[in-house]
Amino acid sequence: MPKQKTRIVDLASAARVSPATVDRVLNGRGGVSERAQSLVLEAAKRLKINRVIETPPARWLNVPILMQSPTIHFYKELARRFGDHEMAMHQLKVRCAVHTFDSIIPANIAEQIEALARHADALVLTTHDHPVVRDAVRRVASRCPVVTLASDIADSGRLAYVGTDTEAAGRLAGELMGRFLGPQGGPILLIKGYHHFRSHEQRERGFTQVLRQSFPNVRIIARGDSREDPGSTADITRDVLRAVPGLRGIYNTSVGDEGVADVLVAETKPHDVIFIGHDLTDSNRRLLELGHMDAVLDQNLAAQAARALQHVLARFGRAATPSPMLQPTSIVMRENLPDVA
Numbered sequence: 001m002p003k004q005k006t007r008i009v010d011l012a013s014a015a016r017v018s019p020a021t022v023d024r025v026l027n028g029r030g031g032v033s034e035r036a037q038s039l040v041l042e043a044a045k046r047l048k049i050n051r052v053i054e055t056p057p058a059r060w061l062n063v064p065i066l067m068q069s070p071t072i073h074f075y076k077e078l079a080r081r082f083g084d085h086e087m088a089m090h091q092l093k094v095r096c097a098v099h100t101f102d103s104i105i106p107a108n109i110a111e112q113i114e115a116l117a118r119h120a121d122a123l124v125l126t127t128h129d130h131p132v133v134r135d136a137v138r139r140v141a142s143r144c145p146v147v148t149l150a151s152d153i154a155d156s157g158r159l160a161y162v163g164t165d166t167e168a169a170g171r172l173a174g175e176l177m178g179r180f181l182g183p184q185g186g187p188i189l190l191i192k193g194y195h196h197f198r199s200h201e202q203r204e205r206g207f208t209q210v211l212r213q214s215f216p217n218v219r220i221i222a223r224g225d226s227r228e229d230p231g232s233t234a235d236i237t238r239d240v241l242r243a244v245p246g247l248r249g250i251y252n253t254s255v256g257d258e259g260v261a262d263v264l265v266a267e268t269k270p271h272d273v274i275f276i277g278h279d280l281t282d283s284n285r286r287l288l289e290l291g292h293m294d295a296v297l298d299q300n301l302a303a304q305a306a307r308a309l310q311h312v313l314a315r316f317g318r319a320a321t322p323s324p325m326l327q328p329t330s331i332v333m334r335e336n337l338p339d340v341a
């Protein structure tokens with residue numbers, strides 16, 4: 001017996017809207033709220049009605065992307081990766097311009113988030129987890145879907161987090177440092193970024209756990225806080241090198257790898273100090289090529305930008321919902337540098 005076709009009333013029942021609303025969505029007649037259209041699209045996917053899934057977007061979406069200044073290599077790379085999707089988003093009627101925070105002061109960040117959210121359909125954020133910022137995100141998320149990227153904001157009501165398991169990434173860094181230094185271990189420097197960045201805090205926690213559990217001879221004898229200022233990493237490194245003869249390793253959880261490398265090149269012999277950092281950019285790619293850095297733990301910003309946008313598209317019924325799995329962390333060294341995208 002042939003399978004009975006799904007009727008408009010069946011789809012209306014599944015979506016919990018009126019048959020007239022379903023008819024307007026099916027035939028592109030307009031006059032339907034974004035929320036109602038999303039309900040119809042989601043129900044259509046469940047019922048496998050391709051005709052509805054392929055309905056073109058009804059209106060433009062405004063999706064600001066907020067991050068710190070692109071003068072920092074990590075954020076410059078992240079902005080470039082979002083730019084790679086601009087044409088595809090335009091075809092889906094999505095505007096996703098990159099905006100940068102004026103400062104890292106929590107009150108200023110909160111103010112910018114709320115100002116942009118007033119005219120946004122969704123937000124993508126890369127920022128730190130300060131209580132003032134978290135409260136602002138929670139207020140915004142109650143009326144506007146928010147996707148956090150690279151560093152999560154706990155208990156904020158956000159739609160999704162896109163990034164790595166940052167504590168696991170820190171554990172991987174600890175494993176690498178311990179194996180590089182060998183049984184003799186030695187003193188090392190840990191450079192933190194900004195303590196309210198959840199990703200930096202978790203990387204530090206994972207790193208120290210692995211050293212304590214598996215490499216007790218590797219000792220963190222100094223910790224520096226760069227506050228996401230690339231210039232300060234050079235000062236931190238120089239001060240510790242001069243205070244601690246025989247320093248054997250440096251782990252940087254954040255930005256400013258070039259500052260660390262400059263000091264190591266000027267004041268140490270090649271390979272005397274093992275240097276591990278995060279997030280492959282044009283800058284630290286060059287450091288790996290020159291042998292001024294030993295390993296970079298990369299989270300694949302290209303894939304993360306794509307997934308963040310897919311979460312937004314899925315929320316408005318314009319794409320399939322992406323997998324909730326976290327992005328894997330890759331170990332990148334000089335001999336396995338990927339081709340430049």
